[in-house]
Amino acid sequence: xxKQLGIRELAERAKAEGAIDLxxxxxxxxxxxxxxxxxxxxxxxxxxxxxxxxxxxxxxxxVLNYLKSRNWNTNIDNVMSVAGAMAGITSAxxxxxxxxxxxLLPEPxxxxxxxxxxxxxxxxxxxxxxxxxxxxxxxxxxxxxxxDAAIITTPSNPTGQVASAQILQGLSxxxxxxxxxxxxxxxxREFIWDEQERNDAEYSNLDLSKTVVVRSWSKxxxxxxxxxxxxxxxxxxxxxxxTKHDALYLGGSTIAQxxxxxxxxxxxxxxxxxxxxxxxxxxxxxxxLEKAFTSYGLIPLPVTATYYMLLKHDRxxxxxxxxxxxxxxxxxxxxxxxxxxxxKNTGYIRIHFAVTNGITQKVAAILEK
Numbered sequence: 001x002x003k004q005l006g007i008r009e010l011a012e013r014a015k016a017e018g019a020i021d022l023x024x025x026x027x028x029x030x031x032x033x034x035x036x037x038x039x040x041x042x043x044x045x046x047x048x049x050x051x052x053x054x055x056x057x058x059x060x061x062x063v064l065n066y067l068k069s070r071n072w073n074t075n076i077d078n079v080m081s082v083a084g085a086m087a088g089i090t091s092a093x094x095x096x097x098x099x100x101x102x103x104l105l106p107e108p109x110x111x112x113x114x115x116x117x118x119x120x121x122x123x124x125x126x127x128x129x130x131x132x133x134x135x136x137x138x139x140x141x142x143x144x145x146x147x148d149a150a151i152i153t154t155p156s157n158p159t160g161q162v163a164s165a166q167i168l169q170g171l172s173x174x175x176x177x178x179x180x181x182x183x184x185x186x187x188x189r190e191f192i193w194d195e196q197e198r199n200d201a202e203y204s205n206l207d208l209s210k211t212v213v214v215r216s217w218s219k220x221x222x223x224x225x226x227x228x229x230x231x232x233x234x235x236x237x238x239x240x241x242x243t244k245h246d247a248l249y250l251g252g253s254t255i256a257q258x259x260x261x262x263x264x265x266x267x268x269x270x271x272x273x274x275x276x277x278x279x280x281x282x283x284x285x286x287x288x289l290e291k292a293f294t295s296y297g298l299i300p301l302p303v304t305a306t307y308y309m310l311l312k313h314d315r316x317x318x319x320x321x322x323x324x325x326x327x328x329x330x331x332x333x334x335x336x337x338x339x340x341x342x343x344k345n346t347g348y349i350r351i352h353f354a355v356t357n358g359i360t361q362k363v364a365a366i367l368e369k
Contacts (some may be wrong), residue, residue, distance in 0.1 A: 009333055010322075019329040022361055025157070025308060025352035027222040028359065029281070032274040034267040035221060039259040047258045053246035054238060055081025055230070057126045059257035062264040063230045069268065071201035077235035078208065080242060083227040083252040085187045086112060088214040089151065091245035093120060095237065096181045097148055104143050104150035106135055108338035108346075110157045110185070117151075126340045131159070131310060131348055132301055139165050141174045149181035155188040155305030158338055158350045162192055162305050165202030175210040188273050190220050192305040193283065198272070208234045212241075217260060219354075220275060228256040231327050285360045286352040293351070307327040307354040310335065317345045325349075328366050 011024035020063035030036075054060065062078045067074060093103070099121030105113055106127045106195070117124050125147055129135050136154075144150055152171065154163040163171070165323060168184065175182035203213070214230030229252070245251055289309065290300045299312040311332075313321040318334030325332050333350040336342050353360065 005007050010333060013326070013331060017326065017327060017329065017331075019331045019365060020355075021331050022351040022353075022363070023331045023333045023353070025354055026224060027219060027278070027354040028356050029222045029278060029354075031222050032263070032267075032271055034270045035223070035259060035263045038263045039255070042255065042258055042262075043256070047255050051254045051255065051257070053242045053251060055079075055251060056254060056257040056261065059261040060230075062261035065262050066268070067200065067232070070198045072203045074204065074232060075235075078232050078239060080231050080233075080238045081252040081257055082214070082216075082229050082231055082245065083250050084218055084229050085185055085214050085216040086116065087115070087245065087252070088212070088216075088228070088229055088231040089183055089185060090116060090120070090248070091241045091250045092181065092183050092212040092214070092231070092233070092237075093117075093122070093149065094248070095241045095244045097122065100170075101148040102146070104140070104147045106140070106152070106156075107340060108158055108335060109337055110153055113151055113153070113185075114340075122149075124340070128339075128350035129159070131335070131346060134161055135159075135163075137163070137171070140171065142179045144171075144174050144180040144182070144216075147180060149183065150175075151183045152184060153185040153187070155186075155192055157188065157306055158310060158333075158335065159310045160290075160305045160308060160310075165205070169207075171205040172211040176207050180210060184211065184213045186213060186215045187219055188306040189215055191279065191282065191307055193279075193303065203232075208232065208237075212237065221271070222278075223256075226253065226256045228252050228260055235358050281357065282354060284357065285346070285355060288360045288364050289351065289353050292367040296367040301348075307352050309351050309353060310348050311351065314347070314350055318347070318349055319345075321349050328353070330363060330366060 011021050058074055059081055063079050064076050101122050102125050103122045104125050105115050106129055171182055212231050212233040214231050218224040293311050301310040303309050315321040318336045322332050322334045335346045335348040335350055
């Protein structure tokens with residue numbers, strides 16, 4: 001069996017070759033101190049047990065209050081804990097769909113979405129988008145009449161494009177009309193670069209009858225190993241999803257839920273300041289790496305959101321560009337592996353800039369020689 005090239009394999013290669021990993025987008029930062037302190041102070045004897053299948057009530061209430069602080073008016077019955085964004089997506093899919101169902105996936109895609117859909121036995125229908133162009137939202141709506149579900153990542157990995165609140169509302173209304181499950185993966189919600197305020201007010205207008213909004217703390221607080229997030233959808237779907245994901249252990253760590261809940265309730269200002277500081281660091285990294293890769297002869301596409309950057313190259317293949325940079329001890333991602341036809345070269349590679357300033361400076365020093 002041929003081993004499939006993926007982001008994790010590239011990250012492992014970086015480790016093996018002592019190279020700088022700009023392939024796998026794991027934030028290289030310590031989590032918020034107040035969050036770690038809260039975790040250490042938990043009464044482990046009482047929070048190490050099973051809890052409600054919808055999630056720890058204290059956690060759901062804390063998430064509800066957090067959303068209200070961002071002007072999103074919803075209810076406790078619309079909120080459920082999940083073991084990270086992928087668990088929320090899995091739970092939504094298996095609740096609504098049987099194997100063989102058609103799921104729309106715009107490409108380029110987050111590779112784990114494709115792998116998940118294949119593992120669950122769904123038929124994937126791809127919607128190609130030319131790199132550098134915006135996703136055709138009207139085409140998405142049209143496709144929703146012919147598929148059973150659609151996964152939309154916004155902000156998108158790897159392109160960074162963002163669906164406005166008006167677009168999301170239109171998609172949610174179309175999902176209801178066409179009886180199509182709409183899953184909105186909002187893992188990178190905090191990293192929209194021209195957005196200065198934490199304002200989710202317009203999410204209150206979403207029609208949640210066929211829409212599931214999925215968010216996670218993995219990137220926001222640099223805690224991917226905690227496997228903790230939440231979904232917002234209709235109360236009816238919450239009940240159905242909770243039953244499904246309880247059987248599959250997709251509900252999330254009880255300990256992590258307690259830690260997040262207490263910290264949200266008691267230290268929200270510190271958490272928001274942490275995110276502000278992280279955003280400043282990432283934007284500084286972006287500027288340095290744009291300049292460095294440009295000096296090397298690559299052309300960065302504009303980065304509107306997320307901490308990924310697409311770089312146009314003129315080598316024969318995407319992998320040729322990746323291999324060339326590996327000789328300089330820098331590991332990147334060939335974009336062709338994020339398309340259904342992974343053998344077709346795109347003329348682009350991807351980097352992430354969620355690294356320390358020291359790593360950024362090292363990359364710049366290598367490329368600007």
